[in-house]
Amino acid sequence: MSTYYHSQYYAYELTKQNSSSSIGRLNQSLINATVDLNPHQVEAALFAFRAPLERGALLADEVGLGKTIEAGLIVSQLWAERKRNILIIVPPPLRKQWSQELLEKFYIPSIVLENKNFKEMQAAGIMNPFYQQDMVVITSLYFAKNKAIELRRVNWDLIIFDEAHRLRNVYKKSNKIARALRSATGGFPKLLLTATPLQNSLMELYGLPESVTKI
Numbered sequence: 001m002s003t004y005y006h007s008q009y010y011a012y013e014l015t016k017q018n019s020s021s022s023i024g025r026l027n028q029s030l031i032n033a034t035v036d037l038n039p040h041q042v043e044a045a046l047f048a049f050r051a052p053l054e055r056g057a058l059l060a061d062e063v064g065l066g067k068t069i070e071a072g073l074i075v076s077q078l079w080a081e082r083k084r085n086i087l088i089i090v091p092p093p094l095r096k097q098w099s100q101e102l103l104e105k106f107y108i109p110s111i112v113l114e115n116k117n118f119k120e121m122q123a124a125g126i127m128n129p130f131y132q133q134d135m136v137v138i139t140s141l142y143f144a145k146n147k148a149i150e151l152r153r154v155n156w157d158l159i160i161f162d163e164a165h166r167l168r169n170v171y172k173k174s175n176k177i178a179r180a181l182r183s184a185t186g187g188f189p190k191l192l193l194t195a196t197p198l199q200n201s202l203m204e205l206y207g208l209p210e211s212v213t214k215i
Helices: 005-013 021-032 040-050 067-080 090-105 114-123 140-146 148-152 178-184 202-213
Strands: 057-060 086-090 110-112 135-142 158-161 190-193
Touching: 057 067, 067 086, 067 090, 067 158, 067 190, 086 090, 086 140, 090 110, 090 135, 135 140, 140 148, 140 178, 148 178
Parallel strands: 057 190, 086 135, 086 158, 110 135, 158 190
Antiparallel strands: none
């Protein structure tokens, strides 16, 4: 039964609704984050929401400017909105770092999927370990490629690629990992992080957005 107090609560919730281009969109993640934020990090997160993420966004700050924090703000906001099917694909050495940063700076739990625990979960009756309730999934580029079928079966709210320059030659048949991941993640919102979007030719710069936005 609705009471006066219920109506006041619902009215308050309505006042919290903000457009994706507004700083208000990040209210919850800004409150939850235990990190000193720089203005450019907040602006980068808002840029990604304006992109819109449905077509993919590329954050290409220089090394050391906090791309992980920018991505964390986006993850934290989606988490607060109960959009929690989130996948982070990174080079193997960065898996533990991402897990620690999400927990320590944003209080978001995660699981690192690799071959051993993936098989253990399946043996325990979990048919698709990529589907985790209230856990961000972190895995490597190679493992994501090898498990593309299972990966594809989850309705992801966001997929993040760290060191995304590794996907820059997706238009070349020789880059089998990038092509396989583009196929497996097609149609899902994506965020690419890279400090080196361009190394040799303009085709590499073209190849990065091509890897996420051609769906």
